[in-house]
Amino acid sequence: MVKVAAGSLYGTLNLLILQSLAEDGPLHGLGIANRIQAVSREVLRIEEGALYPALHRLQKGGLLEARWGTSDKGRRAKLYELTAEGRERLAAELGNWRTHTEAVGRVLGNEAAGGS
């Protein structure tokens, strides 16, 4: 079977995480995943095996800070928050995402993406 362009998160997961934290203040891992799933209307689904490594990468890169706290369901949870650097990077990468999808849109014949 040839996969063409699945529902893969490849390349977008970090962006989705950063944006979720920017909008919804501190969140814990599963909270982020659940929020993305809900806001995307169940189209995007974050596997835990992708989620946690991504959070750790972003934290090591200085884009996130973590502290232990409590989830909305009263459980012990690790709460993540954007750093100033994370906020800067989010802004820059939002621009990249738009540039990239508009470029793909032009190739796919999407007149609305032409911009200019």
Added chain:
Amino acid sequence: MVKVAAGSLYGTLNLLILQSLAEDGPLHGLGIANRIQAVSREVLRIEEGALYPALHRLQKGGLLEARWGTSDKGRRAKLYELTAEGRERLAAELGNWRTHTEAVGRVLGNEAAGGS
């Protein structure tokens, strides 16, 4: 350095190739790459190391057919063309791409992507 969402083609390359062939009739490998680069206004750049394996995958999957011919510059070149199956898959995957980018758009707070 933490990469967030680069100009990666991950997942979109096959789609770009199929669409290019659907619009511009038979094309050879470098011709496809050049077309994508031009139409995207130099935003997308297809490395040969990604291009040829992708073409071979698509051909093995029955989505493309190839024959030897001549490029627009008069050189010997392998010309690729969509099969009927390739055309079907392109239509289906165009839908997937839109669904996926709209979903990401909703998470990123893009009201225009909300649709419905």
Added chain:
DNA sequence: GCTGATTACATAATCTATTTAGGTATCGTA
């Protein structure tokens, strides 16, 4: 007729992030 640049196809090694598939611990509840 030789040399170097361009066109064109191709593949191997490496990299990176995702998927798949496990595992641990805690808490509520039946």
Added chain:
DNA sequence: TACGATACCTAAATAGATTATGTAATCAGC
């Protein structure tokens, strides 16, 4: 106390892109 839900975590396998080469044929200039 056993089960399900919440929450975190990691390892192995997978897949597709990037980087780096290699080959061959054609063309322009000398």
